[in-house]
Amino acid sequence: MEFLVNLDVDDLERAIDFYVTAFGLEVGRRLGDDGVELIGGPAPLYLLAKADGSPAYAKGGAEPGSQRHYTRHWTPVHLDVVVEDIDAAVARAIAAGATQEQPTVTDNWGKLALMADPFGHGFCFVQFLGRGYDEIATS
Template structure:
């Protein structure tokens, strides 16, 4: 079983630039004008060009306010990116166009930086310390 990651973006080239520069990914396959595969992480990331204002899902035309937008938005799904040096990773992500939403916090299990990409998608940078999540597992 695989879990490829699909992310909607309103500007495919800007998405490529961000994810390549922020995380060191590389362009894999292209899928016409509207899709790209980024490789180099544990799972491929597929960037899919979807216009701002387009329906977010099939029934979105029925429910007002359910159009795609690329300002900061909340979703119950986000990426955690495990890094070896969170300070350097935060700097690199910000230089590529991310925003850090809160100062980095440290806990027994590790460090966490809450971030948002240029398309409004939240993601976390995680640096494990000690035994990682085993520090808090029951």
């Protein structure tokens, strides 16, 4: 099994610049005019150009909230990016255009920084400390 990560963006070139700069990824393949594969992480990241206001699912419809928008939005699915130096990762992402939504917090398992990319997608940087999640794991 393999996971692929797909992110809708309204400006493909700006998204390439952000993800290459913020995460150190590289362009793998261009998939026509509306898609780019970024490589260098644990799973390929596919940036897919989708217009602001376009239907957010295949059947479309005028249901409230069913259109794409690229202001900050919430979804129960987001990326956690494990890093060795959270302060450096946060600084690099902010310089590339990300927003840090809350101050970095430290727990006994590690550090966590809640972030958002320029396209409204939330993500977190995680820096494990000690035994990482094993510090709080129960059987």
